[in-house]
Amino acid sequence: MDKQIRIDNLHKSFYDGDSELKVLKGVNLDVDKAEILVIMGASGVGKSTLLHIIGTLDRPTEGSIFYDEQDITIFSENELTLFRNDAIGFVFQFHQMLPEFNALENVAMSRLIRNSKNIGSLDGSSSTPQEVYQTAEHLLDSVGLSERLNHYPSQLSGGERQRVAIARALMNNPKVVLADEPTGNIDDKTSDAVLDLLLEVNEKLNQTFIIVTHDSRISERAKRTVHLVDGRIAE
Numbered sequence: 001m002d003k004q005i006r007i008d009n010l011h012k013s014f015y016d017g018d019s020e021l022k023v024l025k026g027v028n029l030d031v032d033k034a035e036i037l038v039i040m041g042a043s044g045v046g047k048s049t050l051l052h053i054i055g056t057l058d059r060p061t062e063g064s065i066f067y068d069e070q071d072i073t074i075f076s077e078n079e080l081t082l083f084r085n086d087a088i089g090f091v092f093q094f095h096q097m098l099p100e101f102n103a104l105e106n107v108a109m110s111r112l113i114r115n116s117k118n119i120g121s122l123d124g125s126s127s128t129p130q131e132v133y134q135t136a137e138h139l140l141d142s143v144g145l146s147e148r149l150n151h152y153p154s155q156l157s158g159g160e161r162q163r164v165a166i167a168r169a170l171m172n173n174p175k176v177v178l179a180d181e182p183t184g185n186i187d188d189k190t191s192d193a194v195l196d197l198l199l200e201v202n203e204k205l206n207q208t209f210i211i212v213t214h215d216s217r218i219s220e221r222a223k224r225t226v227h228l229v230d231g232r233i234a235e
């Protein structure tokens with residue numbers, strides 16, 4: 001299997017005055033291309049911290065993260081922003097949709113902003129607003145929401161909002177999708193459907209998924225689960 005991500009001796013501490021809170025204490029982990037990896041761990045163990053660092057939203061105190069053998073921890077802030085926009089899609093526990101925009105606009109938004117700021121992407125591609133909306137519509141269709149394009153967040157159920165969040169994460173066709181407790185605040189039946197969708201998308205689009213959760217139902221369905229225990233990974 002091709003390796004996509006290699007995490008090497010990752011440490012993360014938070015400092016409060018003189019006191020140091022060691023959260024990650026030497027995480028080593030390989031993630032293959034197109035695999036679904038579930039990282040389980042108790043609340044407060046550092047799952048979100050780890051996912052944020054993998055997603056380049058935060059920097060480690062020590063250690064490296066390689067994407068396709070390239071060490072991204074040496075990137076500048078600008079390089080990281082470009083890399084993140086291009087390569088990574090996020091699904092957070094609290095879907096964080098913009099309330100005054102409908103589902104279609106929420107999915108299209110980041111791409112539209114990117115184009116308007118002329119940030120472009122690493123491969124130099126850009127799209128017209130029409131193309132962006134077409135892609136967004138297609139993604140919403142593929143998560144089963146073709147009848148909900150013009151619905152506002154308040155008009156969607158929790159599961160539907162989570163589906164919008166998944167469509168949004170896929171908008172830039174990222175190499176890697178990072179999901180933080182994607183079924184954290186929805187009921188079992190809905191979370192099964194969201195999980196079905198993640199597995200289906202993974203199979204169809206061949207994207208790499210890393211899902212952190214304390215929900216054992218997710219790990220039952222995944223091929224590979226690792227556990228974050230006391231700041232390290234136990235297989």
Ligand SMILES: Nc1ncnc2c1ncn2[C@@H]1O[C@H](COP(=O)(O)OP(=O)(O)O)[C@@H](O)[C@H]1O
Pocket residue numbers: 014015021023041042043044045046047048049050
């Ligand atoms: N920005 C921060 N500053 C200080 N402490 C933090 C920060 N982020 C997380 N922590 C602490 O790190 C620990 C792990 O948090 P987190 O990664 O959110 O855990 P999990 O997602 O597994 O519940 C917790 O004790 C939390 O209080």
Ligand SMILES: [Mg+2]
Pocket residue numbers: 047048049180
């Ligand atoms: Mg968390």
